[in-house]
Amino acid sequence: MISFANIYALFGLITLPLIFFIMKFYPPKPKKIKFSSFFILKKIVKNDTAKTKFPLWLLVFRILLCFFIVLFFSKPFLKISDQKNKYKNFVIIADNGWSISSNLKNYKNIIKEISLEAEKSNKEIHLYFSSAKDFNKPFIFKTHNQIIDFLNKKPPIAKQIIRESFFKNLKINNYFKDSKVFFIFSHLDSRSLESQIRNLNLIKNNNPSIQIIDPIKKITFIEELKIDKESLDMKVRRKGNYVKNEFLIQFIGEKNDLILEKKYTFSKNSNEFKIKEKFPIEIINQFFLIKILNENHAAAFYYLDDFRKKLPVGIITAEDHELEKPLLSPVYYLKKVLTNSNLTFIGPLTKILEKKASVVFLPSNKRLSKLDITALEKWVYDGGVLIRFSDKRIVEQSNIFLDKKKSFLSIRNIGKDLSIQSNLSIRPFNNNSLFSSLKVPQDLKFNKQLILDNFNSDIITLASLEDQSPLISMKYVGDGKIILFHVTSNNEWSNLPMSSLFEDIILKLLLISKTEKVLPTKEIKIKFVINSNGDLAVPKNNYYLNYPFGEKLLPSAKQPAGIYENNSLSIALNLSGNLNTEGYFDAIDEELEIKSNYKKSVLELKNFILYLIFIMFLIDMIINIVLKNNILFLGFLKKTKVLSILFFFLIFLSIQNRIEANESYSNIYLAYIKTENKLLNQIAFSGLDELRKYLIERTSLNPSGVKEINILKDELFFYPLIYWQITSSSPKLSEITVNKIKDYFDSGGIILFDIIDFSKSYSSINRDSIEEIRQLFTKYGIENLQSIPKGHTLTKSYYLLNKFPGRWDNRLLLIQNDNLENKDGVSSVIIGLNDWAGAWAKDKNNYHLYQVVPGGERQREISYRFGINLLMYSLTGSYKSDQVHSKSILDRLKRE
C-alpha cells in the first residue's frame, strides 16, 4: 500500500487543472519565420487556421509530469507487509559483542531498515543491548537517522556476552507483547552455551513472533594460539560459506613492522584450519602481534606476552673490576647498553649463575678459572646463551666455544703492513638476518679482527665485514648457544662498541635467548585495551589483571582484553584464543527461525519518482525540439561538432574490443600461454615481467606489459613472441587451435616452448629423448625439429651467446627449420628444457624464486641475456646475420 510521508504536498494536485488550462490556452509558439508579403498567402489561408492546436497527448504528458512532481514532494513509500498499527512500538534487542564489528555494516543496515519501518509507521524505536548487565531503560529513538548516529557513537565491545539482562528485560516488559520485537542475534557472541539456549527457549515459549536476525555473514577468527619455544600452533576458524578460501596471517613486530606474511587456504567444506609453524627463537621473540588480514574484529588479533621486558643478563667481571679507566674498560660499554633496559648483574660467574641470568656476557681480557669454565660449560649446555668477546690473549685458548673442539685462531691486522684492505666496515646485513632492520653507520673502523683458521660448518656467521670475514659468529652448543664477537668489547680493536650499532646488535642478540615464563604474583595495571576492531586503545578506566593460578584467564568486564604491563613484563589478555566456542556451531532449535537479513518492508518511492521526472523532462525537451524543429539547436550541434563527438563516442562504445586490440597492436607485450597449473602461470608472469624490466633497462625496447593468453580464446597476432610452458599433462589441442598456431607462425610469430617437467631428467640428452620431444610436438602441429645450428642469429641478436641456460643448463635447443624461406629465415618454433621463467622470476620481496644450477648467478645473467636476444630476434628476424655485422661480431669475439 502506498503511503505518504508528507501528505500535505498532495494539495499541490489541486493546481493540476489550472496548469491544464494554462497550457491549453497558451500553446507553445511555433518557430517564427519572416516572409515578404502575405498578398498571395492571405488568399489561401483563412484566419481561423492561424492558431495551432496543442497536441492532446503532449498536454496529458505534461500534466502527468506535474503530477509526478507533486507526488515527489509528498514523499510516497510503499509498505510491502501491511501490519497496520497493532503494535505500540518497535523493540530491538541487539547483541553488541565482538563478532558484530566484523559485520558492522550489515548490522547497522538491518537496524536501519527496521527503524525506517517504525519511522514510517510513526512508532518509537526502543533499543536494548543484550550485553547490558542489569535491566536498563531502553534507548528511545524516533527516526532511523537518530539510531544510526547513536550506533556510530557506540561501537561493539570486544568480548563475549552473557545476555544477562535479556531475561529481565523480557520479563519486566511482559515479553513485549504489545510491540514488534526484533532480536539481532549473533551465534558467536554468547559466552556460554547454556545461557544462549536459555535465552532462545525463553523466546520460543513466550514471544514466538519475535524476529531473530543474524547479521554475521562471514567471519574468520583465531580460536586457539599457542607458542611453545620455537613452535607456533594456531587454529583458525570461520563461519559463512565453506568454499575454498584463502586468508593471510601477518606477524607484526613491536614497532608495527611487518615481519612475516603467510597465506593459507581453507579447503572446501571445512571451517577450521590448523597452522603449525616453527620459527627460530630470535624470530619468535620479535613477534608482537599475529593477525588475520582483512578481519577487523578483536578475535582476529592476537597480541603476544612479553616476558623479556627485563631480561636477566650477567656480565662476568672480577670482583674488583677496574673503575678507574672507564672508557678503556672492556665492561664499560656493555654495562652502558645493558643497564638501561635489562636486569643486569655484574660480578663473578658464580654470582651471576645464581641469579638465573638468561644471557651471560664474557667481556675481553677476562680470564676464567677452570672451575668457572666447567660451570659455564654446563650452563651453556643446559640452554644458556654466552656472548663473548675477543682479545689479545684469546689466541692462546683453543676451546673458545666450550665444546672441546680445537679452533685455530689468529689475529688479523687491518690497514697495517702487508694487508690489502686499508679500511673495512661492516657488510650490510642480509634481509633475512636478525639484524636486517639495522643500518650500518659510515664511520666504523676495524684495526684488528680474530680469525678462525679452520673452517667449521657448525659456526654460523651472524655479521661479517665487507670482505666477508666474520665479525659475529654463533655456534649451537648443547641446548645453548655461544656467540663470539671477533673484536674486543672496548675500543681497542675497533670503534664498534662506541657506535650506536653496538647497542642495537646487543639488544637483538638478547632475542636469541630463551626466557622462563614467570607469572607475576602481583596484579598488573592495564596499559592498552583491545577495542572491537582489534586495535590497541588507551583505556578509559584503570583495570587490573589478577593472575589466577591454574585457571584460564578470560576477558571480562573487570578485566577487559588488553595489554597489562609492569616493570618486568607485559601480559596480553586476548579475546582471540580465549573464546568460548560452544555456542557457535551448536544446532539451534529449528522452530526458531533465524533470518540472515531483514526483508525491507518499506520501499521509498521518492527516488524512483525523481528518476521518472528526470526522464520525462528529457523526453519533453526532445519533443520540444522536434515540434519546434529548432534549427538553431541543430546548428549549434553542428558548429561545436558535438554530434560528431557523440558519434565517435558511440563508435567507441560499440567497438571497444577493437580499441583494446589496437592497444595490443601498437604496444609490445610479452605474452605467455595460460596453463592449467596456477603456479606455472604466476612464475611465467613474474619471469616475463622481470625480463621486461631488463629489456627496458638494457635495450631500446619498451614492452608495455605482460599478458596472459588463453590459447583457445585469445588472439595471438598481437604478440611477437609467446612463451609457452609445456608439461607432460598439457592437453591435446583441437584442430582449430593447431591451425590458429600455424597461422600465427605464418604471420611471423615466434613461440618459445619450455618443457618444464623434463628439465631435470634431461640433464644428459640422448637421441631417444630428442625423438620423444619431437613426438610431443607433433600434437601442436610442429614437425621438422632440429638442434640449433652454431652461429644461429639467436646467438648474436643482441648479446653474443654460446649457450641458452635458464634454471637448468641443458645445451639442447631445438628450432623448426621448416619453411624458412617464407619467413626470412626466422624460425618460428624454439624449444628448450631450461625453465627460463623459473630463472627470471622473482617473489614479492624481490628475491629470485629459484636457484639456478649449476652456474649460479652468472647463469641467471646469461639466461636474462638469452631472453633479451630472443625478443630481439623476434623483432628483428635475421637482421644480425647480415654480413654487415659480421666484422664487429668477429672483433667482439676476438676480444673475448
Next chain:
Amino acid sequence: MGYLQSLFSSSEKIANLLPSLLSHSSILLKNIYIGLHSTRFAGKGENFWQFKEYTQGESVLNIDWRKSASSQKILVKQNEKELSKTIYLYFDRSNSMNYKSKSVNYNKFFFSALLTITLCKLFSGNKEKVFIFNSENKPINCSTNINNFNKSFLLNKKQHSFPKINHFKDKSLCIFFSDFLFDSAELKSLLAKFKKKEIQGYIIQVLDPMEVNFKLSSTSLLNDLETNENIIFDKDKDIESEYSKKLKELENNLKNIASYSNWKYYRFSTDDDVSKFLISLSKSILIDK
C-alpha cells in the same frame, strides 16, 4: 532611442550596400558589353559608323568627297542611327523587397537596385537620357553623372507607390522592377494612362525562389515584412500547390495588364543568373527601340 538606433543601423546597412552594388554592376556591365556587341544599326546620328557606295536617289549632301576621290568610288558617309529615347527606371522600395530566403545571397531589393544601376550605366553610355526615381519618387537624371545615384536612392519605404504620371515624358521608355505582390489594380490604371502617352515599358517581377516555390518544413509562424502581420501555418496543410496556382494567376494577370499597354512582362528570380537576364533584357530593349 530605439528608433534612432534602428535608423542608424539601417542607414549603415544601406551605406554598405552601395559600394557592393556599384562594384557588382560594373562587373555586370563588362559582361553585357561583350554580349551586346552586334546590336548597332545605321541611322541618323552624330557618330560615324561606316562608308557606303552611293546609290541613286540618296541625298548628295551625304557624299564624302575626299574619301570618294581617294578610292575612285562615290562613297556616302553613314552615321549611327540615333535611337535616343528618355528612359525611366523605377524599382520598388517597399519592405517586402527586403525578403531573402536562405538559399540565396541577396534580397530582391539588392537585385532590383543592381539591375537599375546597371541599366542606367548601360543606357547613359549610349548617350540616352536616363532617369531614376529616388525614394520620394522624383525622377533624377543619372545619364550625365551616375554619382547622382546615391544612398538616398536606397532608402526603404514601408509600402510600394508608383511615381506620378506627370513625371514621365511622352513616348519614353519605362522599366518597373518590383515583386508586384500587391493589388495590381493600381498598376493597371497607371499602365492605361501610359498607353495614352505612348509610353512603352517593361514589368520586371523580381521574386525570391521561396516566393516562387513556397514550402514550409514545419508548422511555423509567418511574419509579413510589410504589415507585420502574423499567420501560423500548419505544416500538414497543402499550401504549396495552392500557392503556386495563385502565383500563376498573378503572373497571368500581370502579363495581361502589360500586353494591354504594349508593355512586356519578365520574371527574374533572385537565384537566376543576373548577367544572362540582363543581356536578354537589354537586347529586347534595344530591338524594341
